[in-house]
Amino acid sequence: MTAFRLDNLRQHRDILLLRSGKAVAVRFVEPDDAEALQGYFRSLSVHSRYNRFLGAMSELPPTELEHFIHVGERDRFSVLAIMVIDGVETIVGEARYGFEADTASFEFGVSVDDRWQGLGIGSTLLRNLECRAAAFGAARVFGDTLRSNDVMIGLARKSGFNFIRHPDDWKLVRFEKPVDAAPQEIACASSRLAAQQLAHQATV
Numbered sequence: 001m002t003a004f005r006l007d008n009l010r011q012h013r014d015i016l017l018l019r020s021g022k023a024v025a026v027r028f029v030e031p032d033d034a035e036a037l038q039g040y041f042r043s044l045s046v047h048s049r050y051n052r053f054l055g056a057m058s059e060l061p062p063t064e065l066e067h068f069i070h071v072g073e074r075d076r077f078s079v080l081a082i083m084v085i086d087g088v089e090t091i092v093g094e095a096r097y098g099f100e101a102d103t104a105s106f107e108f109g110v111s112v113d114d115r116w117q118g119l120g121i122g123s124t125l126l127r128n129l130e131c132r133a134a135a136f137g138a139a140r141v142f143g144d145t146l147r148s149n150d151v152m153i154g155l156a157r158k159s160g161f162n163f164i165r166h167p168d169d170w171k172l173v174r175f176e177k178p179v180d181a182a183p184q185e186i187a188c189a190s191s192r193l194a195a196q197q198l199a200h201q202a203t204v
């Protein structure tokens with residue numbers, strides 16, 4: 001198993017603009033974020049948590065939280081979407097992704113705080129994730145969602161994903177898309193920097 005390590009996590013921050021003109025920062029989770037991240041998951045509605053974790057879960061189990069806050073561990077990465085609300089930096093969404101070099105596949109899961117859903121954060125985050133996939137050199141990006149999750153299915157369709165049968169679970173549907181954009185054509189400078197660092201580690 002590879003244990004990727006990124007230097008100075010704070011430099012990898014993307015600033016994304018929503019259609020309202022509001023800015024959302026996307027940055028890697030850091031160990032200090034453990035409590036805030038757990039608080040974020042607890043504050044999601046039961047429905048959103050169920051959709052995010054594909055089953056009932058009141059919060060992240062401690063071992064899973066440990067994995068989430070250690071970016072690069074088990075080749076997986078967590079990012080937070082942060083907005084300044086009433087002067088306070090607030091987590092409004094998160095995503096977790098992994099890159100499998102053997103199949104050049106990039107898999108992700110995502111959520112947005114219920115109070116901030118429907119404002120374009122999900123679609124903006126998805127574009128940023130596609131950019132991260134391209135920066136890794138992925139050929140394909142995919143995610144799994146419950147067949148009942150109309151919003152995620154609608155978002156994936158709108159974002160140009162195709163739908164295929166899930167290989168092991170009839171309750172899920174897999175949405176996938178080839179990665180055809182070169183990373184420099186998309187705005188995610190910080191992800192390119194991170195991918196370069198990781199590629200460098202893989203070759204030394």
Ligand SMILES: CC(C)(COP(=O)(O)OP(=O)(O)OC[C@H]1O[C@@H](n2cnc3c(N)ncnc32)[C@H](O)[C@@H]1OP(=O)(O)O)[C@@H](O)C(=O)NCCC(=O)NCCS
Nearest residue numbers: 048051052110111112117118119120121122123151154155
């Ligand atoms: C899925 C999720 C991430 C979408 O985030 P969001 O910030 O609300 O998404 P957006 O505001 O960018 O809108 C997404 C698109 O979804 C679609 N959509 C929204 N509500 C919908 C509904 N009820 N039915 C079908 N499609 C819907 C629309 O295409 C919408 O785009 P539009 O606003 O241009 O019409 C969010 O709802 C969420 O966190 N859900 C709980 C966790 C989850 O389901 N995660 C997915 C597991 S991978």
